[in-house]
Amino acid sequence: MALLDLDPQVVAKARALAARAAEPVVAIARAHTTVAVERATLRLAGITGADSTHRAGDVPWVNRVVDTVREHCGLEHGVVLPVFHALRRHDLGGLTELAEATAAGQVRYSLPTGRDRDRARRAATAAVRRGLRTVDRNRARRDKLVARLGDPPRRPWIYLIVATGDIDEDVVQACNAARAGADVIAVIRSTGQSLLDYVPEGATHHGFAGTYATQENFRVMRAALDGVSREVGRYVRLTNYASGLCMPEIAVLAGLQRLDMMLNDSMYGILFRDINPIRTFVDQRFSRQVHARAGIVINTGEDNYLTTADAVDAAHTVTVSQLLNEHFAHEAGLPDHLLGLGHAFEVDPTVPESFRLELAHALLARELFPDAPLKWMPPTKHMTGDVFRGYLLDGFFNLAGVLTGQSILLVGMMTEAVVTPLLSDRDLALANVRYVLDAAGGLAEDFRPAPDGLIVKRAHQVLGEAVDLLERIVDQGLLTAIAEGTFGLMRRPADGGKGADGVVEKAGDYLNPAAELLEADPGGPAGVGPVGVGRVEVAR
Numbered sequence: 001m002a003l004l005d006l007d008p009q010v011v012a013k014a015r016a017l018a019a020r021a022a023e024p025v026v027a028i029a030r031a032h033t034t035v036a037v038e039r040a041t042l043r044l045a046g047i048t049g050a051d052s053t054h055r056a057g058d059v060p061w062v063n064r065v066v067d068t069v070r071e072h073c074g075l076e077h078g079v080v081l082p083v084f085h086a087l088r089r090h091d092l093g094g095l096t097e098l099a100e101a102t103a104a105g106q107v108r109y110s111l112p113t114g115r116d117r118d119r120a121r122r123a124a125t126a127a128v129r130r131g132l133r134t135v136d137r138n139r140a141r142r143d144k145l146v147a148r149l150g151d152p153p154r155r156p157w158i159y160l161i162v163a164t165g166d167i168d169e170d171v172v173q174a175c176n177a178a179r180a181g182a183d184v185i186a187v188i189r190s191t192g193q194s195l196l197d198y199v200p201e202g203a204t205h206h207g208f209a210g211t212y213a214t215q216e217n218f219r220v221m222r223a224a225l226d227g228v229s230r231e232v233g234r235y236v237r238l239t240n241y242a243s244g245l246c247m248p249e250i251a252v253l254a255g256l257q258r259l260d261m262m263l264n265d266s267m268y269g270i271l272f273r274d275i276n277p278i279r280t281f282v283d284q285r286f287s288r289q290v291h292a293r294a295g296i297v298i299n300t301g302e303d304n305y306l307t308t309a310d311a312v313d314a315a316h317t318v319t320v321s322q323l324l325n326e327h328f329a330h331e332a333g334l335p336d337h338l339l340g341l342g343h344a345f346e347v348d349p350t351v352p353e354s355f356r357l358e359l360a361h362a363l364l365a366r367e368l369f370p371d372a373p374l375k376w377m378p379p380t381k382h383m384t385g386d387v388f389r390g391y392l393l394d395g396f397f398n399l400a401g402v403l404t405g406q407s408i409l410l411v412g413m414m415t416e417a418v419v420t421p422l423l424s425d426r427d428l429a430l431a432n433v434r435y436v437l438d439a440a441g442g443l444a445e446d447f448r449p450a451p452d453g454l455i456v457k458r459a460h461q462v463l464g465e466a467v468d469l470l471e472r473i474v475d476q477g478l479l480t481a482i483a484e485g486t487f488g489l490m491r492r493p494a495d496g497g498k499g500a501d502g503v504v505e506k507a508g509d510y511l512n513p514a515a516e517l518l519e520a521d522p523g524g525p526a527g528v529g530p531v532g533v534g535r536v537e538v539a540r
Contacts, residue, residue, distance in 0.1 A: 194244025333522030378412025
């Protein structure tokens with residue numbers, strides 16, 4: 001039952017404006033590829049491993065091959081035609097052997113024509129199709145495990161982070177967190193990985209405030225959580241980050257290793273990592289196509305805007321970004337039940353009626369996106385060294401999540417944004433969540449904001465300001481709006497940022513079998529099933 005009495009015509013107008021604002025960017029994304037998209041395609045085709053002989057350290061074979069193809073004949077036609085043509089012409093046993101020969105300077109790549117092109121296309125499509133079958137099997141395996149073990153018994157799902165820098169230590173913390181009540185485990189990436197234009201290989205035991213996202217680390221953590229899922233009698237979900245310069249590759253690795261959620265935002269890398277806007281929009285489209293096929297719930301990053309901008313003044317920019325993220329997701333084939341839109345509890349607690357304002361913002365998100373598994377983020381910006389105040393703020397945050405029917409509740413910790421939280425801090429944080437859910441889990445059925453009260457009026461105000469901003473963005477263009485600091489006060493011009501040299505305009509005969517197969521069948525042979533949180537039913 002809707003509590004805000006939002007005008008459906010205003011809501012429809014907001015969505016229509018978001019679609020118009022996004023349309024030129026989607027056209028740009030469709031017209032370009034990137035080195036990361038091409039590398040992701042070869043990973044689906046089966047290339048693995050790294051060149052351990054390089055003086056600068058291990059270089060993934062996929063980087064070796066894509067860089068060499070680009071040097072020899074460009075990427076505007078796609079990487080697969082030159083690669084699979086060379087594989088046949090040199091009579092090599094597989095892609096790893098081809099990569100080794102490439103590193104040794106024994107391969108000269110060229111663009112095939114005629115029958116050679118047809119043969120290369122068929123071979124590439126078959127290889128990519130095999131990779132997608134692995135993704136499909138993992139999605140089906142997840143569905144079977146959820147059916148056998150069950151989902152968490154109540155909403156919101158409790159989402160907890162681990163961030164030791166060592167995958168083996170992460171496993172210990174993650175399993176203990178699941179035993180203590182966590183439903184979703186997020187393995188934080190090492191600081192700065194988003195700016196690496198390659199994906200490290202193997203299990204890693206060092207990192208800065210997190211563990212590197214690698215295929216082996218994904219495998220190790222997924223296996224550990226499968227074990228603890230059987231122990232606790234519910235399926236424990238695993239989250240990592242498909243963002244940065246390797247967004248498409250990490251999305252593919254997540255699908256190949258059965259991750260369940262991935263942080264994946266259309267503008268986060270642009271705003272907070274200064275990655276080139278065109279590179280980001282191209283990469284996020286392909287990554288979301290992969291997530292749709294894998295049945296992976298994405299988490300968007302609107303909460304970050306409120307760490308640099310004021311949560312009251314900039315509340316409407318969060319709504320605008322949510323609407324844009326929704327459109328970009330739908331265009332890429334991602335359905336609502338996999339669309340974990342983000343928002344946050346970041347109003348300055350010294351502001352009068354701050355809790356009521358938080359309720360207005362959270363309820364607006366819930367009613368605008370009723371079928372999306374919203375991810376509600378805890379206070380960070382206004383946390384201080386006063387741990388008692390911090391613990392109380394987190395209690396308010398948890399209560400707001402219960403009252404407004406949030407789907408995924410990221411556990412707030414009393415030392416958040418002050419120090420690296422200790423294990424005891426996580427234990428207390430989980431106890432806080434459990435107390436609120438046990439004591440007030442059904443309170444939503446009694447919650448009725450007054451029709452002419454502050455909560456309803458504030459929600460209408462924010463939606464109106466979002467519509468006004470979307471109209472301006474349609475007029476000036478989304479790329480211009482980003483360049484002018486509309487979101488999070490970050491100014492990012494379309495021709496600036498890291499990774500711009502990795503963007504390639506497609507030729508008329510560009511070929512990418514992964515893109516073709518994902519476009520033709522976003523959900524796979526059986527279609528994407530109900531693997532997300534789905535509609536949150538809150539008794540009213």
